[in-house]
Amino acid sequence: MSTPTPRIAGQQAKPILQKPPGYRDPNGPQARPRPIGPPRKPPIPPSFPAKRRRKSCCRVCCCCFCFFIVLLIILIVIAGALFYLWFDPKLPVFHLQSFSFRHFNVSVKSDGTYLHAATLTRVEARNPNGKLRYYYGHTDVEVTAGKDKEIDLGTGSVPGFTQGTKNARSLKIETKTDELVEDGMGPRLMSHHKSKDLVVNVVVKTTVAVIVQGRKTRPLAVKVTCGGQSLKALDKMPKCTIHFLKWISIH
Numbered sequence: 483m484s485t486p487t488p489r490i491a492g493q494q495a496k497p498i499l500q501k502p503p504g505y506r507d508p509n510g511p512q513a514r515p516r517p518i519g520p521p522r523k524p525p526i527p528p529s530f531p532a533k534r535r536r537k538s539c540c541r542v543c544c545c546c547f548c549f550f551i552v553l554l555i556i557l558i559v560i561a562g563a564l565f566y567l568w569f570d571p572k573l574p575v576f577h578l579q580s581f582s583f584r585h586f587n588v589s590v591k592s593d594g595t596y597l598h599a600a601t602l603t604r605v606e607a608r609n610p611n612g613k614l615r616y617y618y619g620h621t622d623v624e625v626t627a628g629k630d631k632e633i634d635l636g637t638g639s640v641p642g643f644t645q646g647t648k649n650a651r652s653l654k655i656e657t658k659t660d661e662l663v664e665d666g667m668g669p670r671l672m673s674h675h676k677s678k679d680l681v682v683n684v685v686v687k688t689t690v691a692v693i694v695q696g697r698k699t700r701p702l703a704v705k706v707t708c709g710g711q712s713l714k715a716l717d718k719m720p721k722c723t724i725h726f727l728k729w730i731s732i733h
Contacts, residue, residue: 572610573732574645574690576722578708579604579652581682586675588668595668600658601625601635603684605708605722608650616645619689619701623655626683633671635659635682644693653686678713686722702726 565571585600603625609616621640627633636657645651663671674680686708689701708722724732 569611569613569694571614571692573724574616575608575610576686576706576708576724577606577608577719578684578716578722579606579719581684581709581713581716583675584656588663588672590665590668594662595665597633597659597661597663597668597671599635599661601656603638603655603657605653605655605684605686605706606650606719607645607653609645609647612647615647615693617691617693617698617701618643618645619691621653621686621688623653623657624685624687625655625657626685627671627680628683629681631683633663633667634661640688655684675713680713681711682709682713682716684708684722 581601581603583599584602585598587598589596589598603623605623607618618640619642621642623638623640625635625637627635636659638655638657640653640655643651671680684707686706688704688706690704691701692699703726705725706722707725708720709716711720721733
């Protein structure tokens with residue numbers, strides 16, 4: 483509320499002028515300028531430095547990992563080269579030493595044609611190494627006849643053994659079979675047997691471990707195939723083929 487203005491006797495009261503809308507008193511508190519502080523720097527998002535740190539850490543880890551892999555490969559190559567130079571390792575050598583039929587006959591009965599055969603096979607295993615020995619696990623031997631191995635002549639086995647350095651060992655395998663064959667195959671088998679044109683196949687399945695200074699390595703599965711030739715050519719002790727790791731074959 484406004485304070486009434488005192489009136490003097492004899493004077494007429496003057497009307498009070500109204501302030502127009504939007505008027506500001508220059509002497510009022512609203513007209514005083516506000517203090518302006520120093521300008522603020524825009525805040526930096528906190529995620530930028532973190533990403534840079536993560537990237538730098540990943541790069542350092544990748545570099546260390548690659549360096550470790552390269553160093554490991556170099557050490558393995560050096561160790562393999564030293565091992566090869568010192569021990570001069572060689573694979574074992576197998577030969578089909580001999581093969582013979584102790585009994586071979588074809589009989590015709592009312593229920594079919596039968597093959598009666600007994601075989602004696604000798605496979606020579608030779609260790610050419612001067613500083614390494616071999617250990618052979620339980621060995622299974624399969625004997626078949628025919629180019630397609632269609633005639634089963636029986637199976638045999640040899641117990642495990644250790645082979646010394648510069649040593650040759652003969653594995654003796656005896657098999658026997660009484661197999662039912664096709665009627666037309668009986669006369670052909672007898673004819674091929676008499677003319678020594680019968681093809682013989684011998685498959686040796688075993689495990690081989692290397693003994694280095696008294697320590698045995700992990701056994702490796704090995705398959706040795708011998709023969710695939712007629713009885714006439716078996717007198718020359720044909721060399722066998724070694725198969726291992728499912729895709730490596732060495733003759």
